[in-house]
Amino acid sequence: MLSDFIRLARSLGFAAVGFSRPGRPLHMDAFIQWLRQGRHGEMGWLERNLDVREDPARLLPGSRTLISLARPYGWDKPATPDGFTVSRYARPDAEDYHQELKRLCRGLAAWIREAFPGGKTRICVDSAPLLERSFAFEAGLGWIGKNGMLIVPGTGSRVFLAEILTTADLPIPDRQPAGDLCGACTRCMDACPAGALAAPRVVDASRCLSYRTIEWKGEVDPETAGLMGDCFVGCDRCQEACPHNPLGEIRRILLPPAGELLQMDGPAFSDRFGGTALARPGLEKIQSNLRAMGVRSPGPARRIPRPAPHGAPG
Ligand code: SF4
Ligand code: SF4
Structure with a gap:
């Protein structure tokens, strides 16, 4: 059964x-x-x-x-034509x-x-x-x-x-929790640009870029913006570093240019992204993140180069 x-x-x-x-x-x-x-x-x-x-x-x-x-x-990464991205799970389409x-x-x-x-x-x-x-x-x-x-x-x-x-009492088979296949690997901790992986399996959400670009109500500060690379919603780097995930990165242009997002008003955002995962951070947070990354409107967007990871927290 x-x-x-x-x-x-x-x-x-x-x-x-x-x-x-x-x-x-x-x-x-x-x-x-x-x-x-x-x-x-x-x-x-x-x-x-x-x-x-x-x-x-x-x-x-x-x-x-x-x-x-x-x-x-999916593991393709939604992108703007001018090189900004959002986390893979935040599909705008x-x-x-x-x-x-x-x-x-x-x-x-x-x-x-x-x-x-x-x-x-x-x-x-x-x-x-x-x-x-x-x-x-x-x-x-x-x-x-x-x-x-x-x-x-x-x-x-x-x-x-x-x-x-x-409430159904399903006949649960004997099971064993899966073995830990991380071993001596620390790639995710080394790749985290924010020092949010304080220790194995301890994520400091208050530092995590995913939290700061989605859940956090405050404005992203310039130092944090410098860590975000080109990703203005979420962060995938500890997953990209993991050898248990498919390698490589396919970007798909699924978003308008960053400057256009900055000019968007509420109704236009709802029309296009209402009902998608981007509605969770919402327009105000997205625009605030983009401004922190140096995008200005109107005019061409400026892309901040991705900084080198600073390694695992001490
Ligand atoms: S999502 Fe980004 S900031 Fe958060 S723990 Fe992973 S690499 Fe670090
Ligand atoms: S990168 Fe993946 S396998 Fe390596 S330590 Fe992190 S979670 Fe484990």
């Missing part, structure tokens, strides 16, 4: 599927320690609902099974991945409810206080690399994660 479910998930593009029981996450203590060290920047919401993070069954009373799913995303994953998971949840009459389901895609990488690790989807990402063997870390909680 589980094999039918896995087959269906794979037909929907999920590269890895695993099952666990919704108990205390294996990485709960590490998460609390990370919060205590203030590595979450201004993401105060991460401090809330710790009781739920500790006991995911609170998200769906009576939960017996937690299904973890990983779906790869596709539905926001949160919506896409939820839609796909609805089909899987319906399968569970049909196979286990009376079973309830709840889909989580970044929408609930859940340590998703910890459960994905526990379910055997992959290991957590020194860059803090879940790495699926044979697929890499460029995957979106989703979870389905269910």
Whole structure:
């Protein structure tokens, strides 16, 4: 029966599927320690609902099974014609991945409810206080690399994660968390330009360019802008450095010139990028990031050359 479910998930593009029981996450203590060290920047919401993070069954009373799913995303990098880029997952030409994953998971949840009459389901895609990488690790989807990402063997870390909680008591097979294949490698830590990988598997979000260019409400300062290279939303460098991800970089011109983005108003942005992952940082943040990188409007955009990585934090 589980094999039918896995087959269906794979037909929907999920590269890895695993099952666990919704108990205390294996990485709960590490998460609390990370919060205590203030590595979450201004993401105060991460401090809330710790009781739920500790006991995911609170998200769906009576939960017996937690299904973890990983779906790869494209590795071509969206670019402007004048050489600026955004992170690979922030596709400007596709539905926001949160919506896409939820839609796909609805089909899987319906399968569970049909196979286990009376079973309830709840889909989580970044929408609930859940340590998703910890459960994905526990379910055997992959290991957590020194860059803090879940790495699926044979697929890499460029995957979106989703979870389905269910009250159905799925017959979970014996499983082993995947082995850690990082070994002595430190490429991601060496490649991080912001010194955000303070120690293996400890991401200092307050320094991470991904956080600073998307979540952070403040303006990017000139020093940080100098670290961003040409990427004005997110940062891919610790994943680009990882030997478990496909090598090479294909850029696709999917964005207008940077100066044009700077001139865009709210309605024009919503028309073109509403419903995509770029709506998450939003127009104001995108324009603020571009200004910090030296783009001026009107007139031709100026591209800041990518600085050499300064290596791992001391
Ligand atoms: S390489 Fe970029 S995304 Fe990775 S930790 Fe450093 S700043 Fe963050
Ligand atoms: S770059 Fe090396 S150390 Fe970092 S996650 Fe990949 S394999 Fe692990």
